[in-house]
């Protein structure tokens with residue numbers, strides 16, 4: 001494998017997921033998000049577009065996909081492309097256009113380099129079970145356009161040729177220069193309850209003061225519960 005430079009649309013500060021980002025992702029996906037270690041891409045308004053998932057989940061399971069497309073306007077638009085048969089067309093083009101095929105292999109290698117970097121940054125480390133295995137059908141096929149678009153958004157233009165093509169093809173529904181967030185997901189009711197990101201969880205577990213405070217809080221809750229039981233009796 002040739003060395004690939006790490007290409008990322010967001011700088012280090014922009015990638016850090018805030019509590020609000022994790023809530024927004026849970027709302028966008030309508031389920032609690034897990035093991036999200038970074039934000040891969042953001043709307044011009046700042047909302048997350050792509051959830052970057054650790055290459056190994058907290059459960060220990062290797063997770064090759066990395067870039068999860070979360071924004072409902074984009075996921076719906078990409079689903080329309082899939083339904084319209086764009087993947088078949090892309091697979092034919094890969095078979096007929098050696099330059100495209102070569103660029104797609106480079107995208108695969110770049111994806112792997114990014115995933116290694118994310119594993120290093122998030123503390124997951126190397127995940128040998130998925131070494132050389134990327135996602136979305138790369139390096140030779142197209143099996144999921146959502147992954148390719150997620151990769152394109154996270155890496156920036158010019159890295160994944162087919163992700164870039166798909167983004168171009170959804171431009172009637174979504175473009176990166178505009179905010180399409182208003183009304184795109186439920187912001188009124190409570191967010192789907194979620195696990196906290198591994199980053200936050202790890203920090204809490206390593207902090208003895210936080211542990212002590214948590215134990216004290218639970219003890220106080222137990223005592224309060226017992227007290228009220230006695231009052232009722």
Ligand SMILES: [Zn+2]
Nearest residue numbers: 043045179181
């Ligand atoms: Zn927005």
